[in-house]
Amino acid sequence: MTSRLFTPAALNGTPVKNRAMVAPMTRISASETGVPGEMMQRYYASFARGGFGAVISEGIYVDQAWSQTYAFQPGIVTDEQVAGWRGVVEAVKEQDAVFIAQLIHGGALSQANIYRRSTAAPSAVKPVGQQLSFYHGQGDYAQPEAMSDRQIQQAIDAFAASAERAVNRAGFDGVEIHSANGYLLDQFLTDYTNQRNDRWGGDIEARLRLTLAVIAAVRAKVGPETIVGVRISQGKVNDFHHKWKEGKAGAVKVFAQLQAAGVDYIHVTEYQAWQPAFSDGEQTFAEIAREAAPDTAIVVNGGLDTGELAEAQLEKSADFVAIGKAALANHDWPARVAQGAALRDLPENVLSPVANIKPSEV
Template structure:
C-alpha cells in the first residue's frame, strides 16, 4: 500500500466537525441496493448484521440502501425495504439501535423508483417517456421498461407526502437523518432531467421549476421533524439505465442546480458518479468537479463517491476542496472492516463482481466472499 506508515495521518481517517457533531472520520458507506428485505418491506436480522458490521468496522457515516416511501409507485424492486408503516419503522429501529453501539451516524436514503421501477407495470414519471435501456436482472428485472404514466398534481402531492412521511418514520426509527435520492435516474432525477421532463406546469421547464418538487419535499420534511434531524440530497449526472449520460450544458447546469439546492437549505449534498470512477466522470476541466461546484456554490458539506478506496484519489479530493466526506461502496461491501484494516495497514478483501451477480442480495454476497476466501487458503 502506497500510504503505509503514513496511513494514520491520511485526511480520510481524521475527525471532522460537521452538522454540530464530532465524526470519528471522513468515511461514509455509500447506499447500495441489497434486495434482502421481506416481501412486505420489513428490514431483517440479516440486514441488521450487515449494517452494524460497517459501524464496528470503523465507518463514520452509513447511508442505507434506497427505501421506498409509499405504496402507490415508489417501490423499485422486490424485497426492497420500506418506511411506510409502523411495522417497517420498527424493523429499522432494531438496525439503528445496533449501529449506534458504535459512534457512527446512519441516514435512511428515501427513494422513489418512478419510471425505473423494476417490478411494477404501472410506473409514474414527470412525463410519459419510456426509459432507455433494460431492467436490471440482478434486482429481479427483465426486459424493457414500461411506458410510465405522466403524473398529475394529485400523484405529485401524494409522492411528496410519501417522502415527508418516510422522514418522519426514519426519525421514529432512530435514524440520525435522511438522504433524499435525487440521483441515478430515479423519479426525482427524472424531474431534474430536461430530456425526461417535458411538463408545461410549475414542475417543468426552467431548473427552478424542475427542482420545485424537491424543494417542496425538503420544506415539508423540515416542518415535520426536529431541527437537529439531518436532511441531505443525493445528485448525479449518470443514471443506472444510462451510465454515460452527462448534462448538455455541463458546468452551467451544475451551477444552476447548486443555486436551487442552496436556496432549499438541506444539510448536505451527496454527489454520485454512476460508474464509480470519480476522476473520469465527475470533472468539467481545469480541476473543477461537480462536487467542487456544489461545495463552492452551496457552502454545504459535500459527500463525494467514486473509487475512493484508492487513498491517493481520496487524499486529492479532500485536500483540494472537492468534498468534506467520501463514500465508498464496493470496497465496503467486500469488507465492512475496510476502515479499521486500512487504518492499520492490514490486508482488505477486494471487491469481485460476482459479489453482486447474478443476485445483489446479502446472502449471495456473503457466499461469494466465503468462497473467494476459501480459494485463497
C-alpha cells in the same frame, strides 16, 4: 494512515468520528413486504464495527403507491417496517456510527412493486435501457403514466411522512433524499424525461423544483436539528454516461439552490469522482459543488476504492467520502486503510443481494 480521512467532523451538530461513509447500495434483502430483518441488522452493523463514521442506508421506499423500485426492497411505511428498521438502527448505533436513511421513489424505473402494476413519472416517456437483471428485472421498462399535480403532492407528502417515521420512530440520525441515478426526483431534473410545460418542467432550475419541495417538506417534519442531505448525479442506472446539457452553468444553479434550501450536505456521485464533470472543463462534479455551495458539506462518491483516492478528494473538495463497492468487499475498510493493510478484491457477486455475500467477506 492519513490526517484528514480520520479526523472527526460533524453534520448539523451531530458528531461523526471520521470522514468515511458507507455509500447507499441496493441490497434487496428485506422481506417480500419490505420489512428489514436480522440479516440486515448484521449487514449494517458490520460496517459500523469496521470503523465507518457514518452509514447511509440503501434506498427505502416511501409509500404504498408507486415508490417501490425493486423486489425485496425495504420500505418505511408500515408499523412492521418501522419496527424492523428500529432493530437495524440500534445495531448500528451500538457500534458508534451515524446512521442516515436514504429515501427513494422509483418513478418510471420501478421494476417490481407489490402495490401497483403501473409506474408513474413526470412525463409519459419510456425509460431508455433495460431493467436491471441482478435486481430481478427483465426486459424493457414499462411506459409510465404522467403524474398529475395531486400525485406529485402525494409523493412530496410521502417523502416527508417517511422522513418523520425514519427519525422519530426508527431512530435514524437523519435522512438523505435520493435525487440521483435516474429515479423519480432525477427524472424531474432530467430534460428528456421531463417534458412538462407546467411549473414542474422547463429549464434546469424549474426541473429542480420538485426536489426543493421535497427538501422543504422533509425539513418541516424532522425539524432544524436533524441531518437532511440530498444525493445528486448526472449518470443513471439506465443511462450511465448521461451529462447535463446545461453543463457547468446548470450545475452551479443546482448546487446553489440546494444550499439555499438548507440541506446539511450534498452527496455527489460520478462513475470516477476525480474525472472532469464536463468535456469542456477541468473541474470535477465535486469541485463545482464546492464552488457553488461553499457553506454546505460535500460528500463525494465514485470509484474511491483506496485510501489514497479518498484522501485526494478530501484534500480538494470533499468533507466526506462515500465508499461503495470497495466497502462491500471490505466492511472494515477504514480499519484496513488506517493500518495500511491490503484491501480485499471485490467479489464477483458484489452487486448481488447481501444474502449471497459470504461471512468471510463481511
